[in-house]
Amino acid sequence: GEDVEQSLFLSVREGDSSVINCTYTDSSSTYLYWYKQEPGAGLQLLTYIFSNMDMKQDQRLTVLLNKKDKHLSLRIADTQTGDSAIYFCAENTNAGKSTFGDGTTLTVKP
C-alpha cells in the first residue's frame, strides 16, 4: 500500500540546521518531492529527487534518499525565520496520484 509518514513538529534556533524526515512504503516511486506551505498559501515545490539518486543539493537544501530503508530527508542549512512553514513529503506512484505525508511544522526561533 501507499503510506508516507513524517514527524509532526520540529523546532530549531535561527542559524542552526533543520532536518525533516520522511518514510514511504511504495518502492515503485520514481520521484519524491518536498513541498513548503506557508500560512494561508498554496504548496511551493521546493525540490525533488529521482529514485536512482542518493543525494541532491540545491543552495541551502540537501535531500538524502535511502532507497533500501525507504527514508527521505530534507536538510535546511542556516535556518532562517522565513523557513517557518509546514513541509510536506510526497511520492508519485500511480499516474496522476500523489501521496502526501501529514506535514512537518517547522518553527524557527530567533
Place this chain on the structure above:
Amino acid sequence: DTEVTQTPKHLVMGMTNKKSLKCEQHMGHRAMYWYKQKAKKPPELMFVYSYEKLSINESVPSRFSPECPNSSLLNLHLHALQPEDSALYLCASSQDMGLAGGQETQYFGPGTRLLVL
C-alpha cells in the same frame, strides 16, 4: 515560469449559492488537478484532467462539478455546499499525468479559501 493562478483568493457562500473557482496555467501542461485541503492536513485529491478529459474522480460529491474548457483553464463549479466543505481548494498542473521522467511533477496555485455558511 512555473505559475498557476487561482481566483478568487477568498470566497464566502451560503448553502444555496452557486459559485465557481477558476484556475489557469500557461506552462503548456496537459494535466490539471483539484485538491481540497483542511487546516493542518495534507491536500486530498478530488479530480484530475488529462488532455482536457476527466481522468480521475476520487468519489467527490456531485455538488462539486469540474470543467476543463481548454488546456490552460480548469474550473470547479460549486452548488448546494455544506459547511464541512469549507477548506482551501488548491489547483495544480503537471506536464503530463503519467510517470515518465518527472513530467508528473505538480506545481500548485495559491489556492482559494472557501467558507460555506
